[in-house]
Amino acid sequence: MNQALSTSTASKADVTASYGDPVIEIRDVQKWFGSHHALKDISMTVRRGEKVVVCGPSGSGKSTLIRCINGLERHQGGTIEIEGVELVDRSLRGIRREVGMVFQSFNLFPHLTILENCMLAPMESRKLIRKEASERAMEYLSRVRIGEQAKKYPSQLSGGQQQRAAIARALCMEPHIMLFDEPTSALDPEMISEVLDTMTELAASGMTMVCVTHEMGFAERIADRVVFMDDGRIAEEGPPAELFRQPKTERLSSFLQRILTH
Amino acid sequence: MNFDADYFWNLLLSTRFLHPAWIVVWMVAVSMTIGIALGAIGGIIMTSAIGPLKHVIRGYVALIRGIPVLVQIIFWYNGVPALTGGAINPPPFVAGIIALAINEGAYMTEIVRSGITAVERGQREASQALSLSYYSTMRRVILPQAIRIAIPPTGNQVINMIKNTSLLFAIAIPEIFATGTNIFSVNFRYFEVIAVVAIWYIILANGYGLIQKAIERRFARGRGSLFGT
Numbered sequence: 001m002n003q004a005l006s007t008s009t010a011s012k013a014d015v016t017a018s019y020g021d022p023v024i025e026i027r028d029v030q031k032w033f034g035s036h037h038a039l040k041d042i043s044m045t046v047r048r049g050e051k052v053v054v055c056g057p058s059g060s061g062k063s064t065l066i067r068c069i070n071g072l073e074r075h076q077g078g079t080i081e082i083e084g085v086e087l088v089d090r091s092l093r094g095i096r097r098e099v100g101m102v103f104q105s106f107n108l109f110p111h112l113t114i115l116e117n118c119m120l121a122p123m124e125s126r127k128l129i130r131k132e133a134s135e136r137a138m139e140y141l142s143r144v145r146i147g148e149q150a151k152k153y154p155s156q157l158s159g160g161q162q163q164r165a166a167i168a169r170a171l172c173m174e175p176h177i178m179l180f181d182e183p184t185s186a187l188d189p190e191m192i193s194e195v196l197d198t199m200t201e202l203a204a205s206g207m208t209m210v211c212v213t214h215e216m217g218f219a220e221r222i223a224d225r226v227v228f229m230d231d232g233r234i235a236e237e238g239p240p241a242e243l244f245r246q247p248k249t250e251r252l253s254s255f256l257q258r259i260l261t262h
Numbered sequence: 263m264n265f266d267a268d269y270f271w272n273l274l275l276s277t278r279f280l281h282p283a284w285i286v287v288w289m290v291a292v293s294m295t296i297g298i299a300l301g302a303i304g305g306i307i308m309t310s311a312i313g314p315l316k317h318v319i320r321g322y323v324a325l326i327r328g329i330p331v332l333v334q335i336i337f338w339y340n341g342v343p344a345l346t347g348g349a350i351n352p353p354p355f356v357a358g359i360i361a362l363a364i365n366e367g368a369y370m371t372e373i374v375r376s377g378i379t380a381v382e383r384g385q386r387e388a389s390q391a392l393s394l395s396y397y398s399t400m401r402r403v404i405l406p407q408a409i410r411i412a413i414p415p416t417g418n419q420v421i422n423m424i425k426n427t428s429l430l431f432a433i434a435i436p437e438i439f440a441t442g443t444n445i446f447s448v449n450f451r452y453f454e455v456i457a458v459v460a461i462w463y464i465i466l467a468n469g470y471g472l473i474q475k476a477i478e479r480r481f482a483r484g485r486g487s488l489f490g491t
Contacts, residue, residue, distance in 0.1 A: 072387055096393035107388035111406045120402055121392035173392060 019224075020048030023083050023177060023208055024069060030077030031064055031232075038064045039075070040232040048176075051209045053219040053240070056229035057255055062212045065229065066179050069210065070099045083176065097125060100170030104182040106162045108154040114141065114165045115150040118172045126173065133172070140168040144198050160191030164198050171202075178202065180211040214259055220244065228252050270454040273445075279462050282441040286427045286466060289359060289437070294420055296363035301370020306400065308375040319371060326368035332429045335361040339433040354433045362423060369419055377412035378404060410481050417474035421467045428463070438462050 024046035031039035038061050046052050054062045067073040068080060071092045080087040082095045109117050118137035122128040128136065141147045144164040146157070154162055163183055170178060180199065184192045196218045203209055203222040213219065219226055220240045228236040228243065230251045236243060247253040304319045326334070339357035342350050352360065381404050389399040431440035442459035446452045 070391055072390060093393050093395070096391060099391075101388075101391035103384060103388065103391075105384050107382075107384035109385065109388070109403055109407075111410070121394060124398040124402065125393040125395070169392070 019050045022046065023048045024210070025081040026065075026069075026078070027080075028078035029065075029068060029075045029080060031061075031068060031073060031075050038232050039068070042078070042232075042234060044227065044234060044237070046177075046208060046210060048208055049206050050224050051203050051222050052211070052225050052227060053223040054210065054212045054227045054229060055214060055216075055219065055255075055259075056235075060229040061232040062229045063181055066181050066210055066212050069177075069179055070096050070101055072101075093125070097173060098175050099177045099179060100173055100175035101179040101181065102163070102166050102170055102183045104185050106154070106159075106166045106186070108162055108166055108169070110154050113151055113153055114146065114157070114168075117154070117165060118169045121169070122172050136174075137168070137172055140171045141165070143171075143201075144168045158191060159187045160194045163187065163191075163195045167195075167198055167202070177208045177210070180209065180213065182212050182214070184213065184215060216240075216244065216256075216259060228255070230255075264453075266451060266454055269451060270457060273454060273458045274461060278445075279438055279441060279458065282436055282438045283462055283466060285435065285437045286424060289355070289362070289427055289430070289435075290420065290423050293359050293362035293366060294423060296359070297366025297370050297419075297423075298416070300363065300367025301372075301374045304367060304371030305374025305378060308371065309378045323368045323371050326365055331361065331365050331426050332432060334365055335429055335433055337361070354430075354435050357433060358427075358430045358435055362426065365426075366419065366423060370416070373412050373415045373419070374408065377408035380411045381407045413474075413478055413481055417470075417477075420470055420474070424466050424470060425463055 022045045024044075026042055026044050029039055029042040030037070040061075042061075042065060044052075054066060056062045064073055068075045069082070069087075071087055075087075082099060085091050085095060087095055108114075109120070112120065115134065115137050118141060119130070119133040122133045122136060123130065138147060138150060141150050144167055146161050146164050146168070149157055149161060149165070154165065157165065167183075183199070184195050187195060192215070196215060199209075199211070199218070200222055209222075211219075211223075223240045225237060226240045226243045227234055228247075228249075228251075230249075236247065236249050236252050243252070244256060247256060304322065307315050307319050310316075329337075335358060338352060338361045339354060342352065342357075385403055385407065386399065389403045394403070427437050428439035430437050431443060434440070436444075438459055442455045446455040449455075
């Protein structure tokens with residue numbers, strides 16, 4: 001917590017160095033979909049407390065990469081280590097307990113109330129009793145400011161509220177790492193900022209975050225590092241100010257042009 | 263026209279079909295319950311990763327759906343005792359329930375399977391990302407939603423089975439149609455008897471329709487978008 005606060009005032013250059021141990025280590029990862037080579041020799045390290053934004057044109061592999069980190073897609077070459085544990089079949093459920101994920105389409109459970117959505121996983125995979133799970137759920141729901149909606153079903157909430165509920169649901173597992181897969185892409189424009197504000201607060205609390213997004217303003221505000229992917233490779237990476245002001249590759253500058261002027 | 267209205271009304275308002283109708287109701291209730299259980303097992307196996315068992319279930323569905331229900335009924339009542347030299351000799355009600363239940367299981371397997379696969383992929387992914395086990399995912403997330411999807415086609419199956427019980431007349435079960443055949447084979451008033459028999463099936467089928475509506479309303483809770491409440 002304190003570390004996160006102190007680093008926010010430090011210069012961007014030594015931010016990465018001042019973070020903790022590597023918690024995500026990706027080495028030479030390959031992924032194919034049939035004959036399509038979706039991830040090519042991907043290597044990257046994320047340290048504890050670090051916030052990494054992944055961007056790139058559609059089909060560049062950014063969602064595939066983030067989905068490999070919690071094993072929703074299984075990588076076919078190279079290794080992925082989460083907090084020192086290699087991601088294989090046996091370690092999958094243990095790793096997923098520590099890695100939360102937020103999806104573009106929310107994926108809330110429609111037959112359960114918001115509160116029940118948040119209580120399910122802590123009770124089933126963390127073995128919390130009902131009372132503990134419910135207290136924890138209410139705590140995180142009020143933190144994302146939808147505590148008063150707890151008894152409603154997802155279909156009764158706005159898109160922005162649903163996505164904040166999905167963030168609370170993931171946080172109820174008290175994960176060490178949070179993955180966001182285009183969390184605002186399915187939202188109406190007026191609801192994007194409420195979700196980004198929630199994510200900004202989460203970032204300020206010191207959470208390790210990897211976020212696929214096209215929200216460049218948000219990336220600039222919270223990211224320690226931006227990773228630009230193109231055609232299944234990491235084409236460029238660095239602090240957002242550097243990357244956005246002086247893109248080194250033609251691909252990135254044309255991508256930024258399209259994103260910022262659309 | 264040769265229609266005996268007095269006889270028709272007397273037969274319709276008599277108590278002769280009350281017991282036969284009761285036989286239909288409880289035989290459908292028992293057979294459907296077993297059929298749904300078989301279908302749940304079959305459907306879950308079909309969507310699971312258990313390879314060899316899947317082939318067994320697929321074979322069961324293909325076999326049963328390919329054989330007329332009447333043939334299956336006679337198989338259990340006459341065929342099995344003949345094959346085993348009388349060692350296995352189910353009484354009519356048992357043979358009838360076995361035939362209807364096993365037939366139903368094949369159709370319910372397909373209904374449960376399609377219900378499970380119709381649950382959005384994101385639901386499974388969200389469950390996996392939350393570290394839920396396969397068992398928790400099925401029990402808490404997938405099946406509750408699959409059941410909602412499977413309820414309307416299951417209602418159709420109940421109505422079909424109510425009408426299929428008429429085939430049990432072939433193994434001397436005194437259900438509605440058998441009772442009717444007993445009456446018209448004595449007095450030859452085919453039209454009046456058939457009309458009364460038809461009305462009894464209409465009452466049972468549509469009576470179940472009301473129950474079905476109530477079930478659908480109950481399960482619509484929290485799913486405004488799916489059922490348009």
